[in-house]
Amino acid sequence: MPGLYIHIPFCNEKCHYCDFFSGNQLYLIEDYVNAIVKEIELRYSYLSDKQINTIYFGGGTPSLLSAVQISKILVAIHSKFLVKPDAEITLECNPENVNSTYINQLVSIGINRISLGVQFLDNIILEKFNRQHSKELIYNALGDLESSLIENISVDLIYAVPGISDDSLISSLEILLTYNIKHFSAYSLTIAKNSKLYWKIQNGEVIENDENSFVNQYWLVNNLLDSKGYKQYEVSNYAKEGFESRHNLAYWNQVPYLGLGVSAHSYNLQSRQWNHKNIRKYIQNMKSGIIETDMEMLTDIEKYNEYVILKLRTYQGISMNFVRNNFSDIIFDHFFKTVAKMKEYGHFISDGDLIISKQSDLLLADYLAKDLVY
Ligand code: SF4
Numbered sequence: 485m486p487g488l489y490i491h492i493p494f495c496n497e498k499c500h501y502c503d504f505f506s507g508n509q510l511y512l513i514e515d516y517v518n519a520i521v522k523e524i525e526l527r528y529s530y531l532s533d534k535q536i537n538t539i540y541f542g543g544g545t546p547s548l549l550s551a552v553q554i555s556k557i558l559v560a561i562h563s564k565f566l567v568k569p570d571a572e573i574t575l576e577c578n579p580e581n582v583n584s585t586y587i588n589q590l591v592s593i594g595i596n597r598i599s600l601g602v603q604f605l606d607n608i609i610l611e612k613f614n615r616q617h618s619k620e621l622i623y624n625a626l627g628d629l630e631s632s633l634i635e636n637i638s639v640d641l642i643y644a645v646p647g648i649s650d651d652s653l654i655s656s657l658e659i660l661l662t663y664n665i666k667h668f669s670a671y672s673l674t675i676a677k678n679s680k681l682y683w684k685i686q687n688g689e690v691i692e693n694d695e696n697s698f699v700n701q702y703w704l705v706n707n708l709l710d711s712k713g714y715k716q717y718e719v720s721n722y723a724k725e726g727f728e729s730r731h732n733l734a735y736w737n738q739v740p741y742l743g744l745g746v747s748a749h750s751y752n753l754q755s756r757q758w759n760h761k762n763i764r765k766y767i768q769n770m771k772s773g774i775i776e777t778d779m780e781m782l783t784d785i786e787k788y789n790e791y792v793i794l795k796l797r798t799y800q801g802i803s804m805n806f807v808r809n810n811f812s813d814i815i816f817d818h819f820f821k822t823v824a825k826m827k828e829y830g831h832f833i834s835d836g837d838l839i840i841s842k843q844s845d846l847l848l849a850d851y852l853a854k855d856l857v858y
């Protein structure tokens with residue numbers, strides 16, 4: 485069952501490590517919301533199945549929208565799609581925007597999952613990377629979320645950050661684990677080329693963590709979350725049972741989705757489409773009823789490569805039957821022979837039809853996938 489992704493491209497300030505598409509023209513938010521509503525009317529037929537299993541507001545900073553503005557988008561969605569009664573409806577929030585009044589409003593309009601952008605719990609590092617919140621605001625936000633009707637709370641964390649020691653990482657995680665968090669996304673710091681951090685590293689102002697420290701902190705996070713009952717269901721994602729992100733799983737399982745808003749991508753099993761990265765132009769186009777997307781048709785080889793790359797990163801693994809039934813004999817032959825060779829090296833476990841990375845090798849998933857791609 486397909487999903488919807490809504491991109492909210494506004495942030496108060498740019499975090500120094502970030503290269504996501506976002507701007508600080510907050511005065512455009514109301515026009516942008518109206519443009520999203522128009523895009524829903526113009527593009528809902530992109531998905532042949534109108535039953536929606538997940539809705540995800542990502543950004544940028546979706547929590548810069550008022551509950552009224554989010555509700556306007558949800559009402560438009562409900563008018564064109566059949567949203568399942570138990571659909572997962574996620575809003576990414578930054579801690580500085582969260583308080584009990586806002587959360588109650590979100591609950592009343594149907595948001596049932598919050599993904600909180602915590603990232604670090606160290607005030608010096610938060611400031612250094614230009615985050616707009618302190619650790620005290622994070623505690624307040626988590627406290628307010630915990631005492632609300634939102635049961636499904638997810639937290640985003642970044643590790644392998646210059647200036648955060650192993651001890652400090654562990655004590656931060658231990659504090660977070662005192663809250664009723666159901667899901668963690670934990671990513672190592674990536675140095676994006678368009679980010680301020682990249683230039684700080686080039687200028688020698690910041691020293692990048694080395695590979696050993698990255699691997700070490702990956703295992704510290706992994707072991708601590710594992711000991712507290714969080715299952716690693718993808719290289720960077722951990723959840724209590726039943727709280728795996730349906731939005732994430734759908735993406736890895738190549739379920740169709742419609743992406744709304746600037747720079748949002750869509751996928752319908754045959755092609756990918758994506759909207760341009762210009763907020764003003766997007767608003768203007770929607771006012772005039774003009775859809776301007778780029779598109780690429782996916783070849784069988786591209787579809788196969790995506791399938792193995794994404795699935796190898798998950799606990800679900802790769803289905804032999806899926807590869808056999810959906811791709812050519814030549815591709816299956818390549819897959820079969822490569823898997824046999826890699827099993828000899830002990831990288832994969834077979835579970836019936838499934839080829840699964842050993843948990844100890846999940847970190848190597850991207851590297852191992854290089855042999856499997858065609
Ligand atoms: S990390 Fe999030 S809040 Fe910071 S600039 Fe990027 S999108 Fe905005």
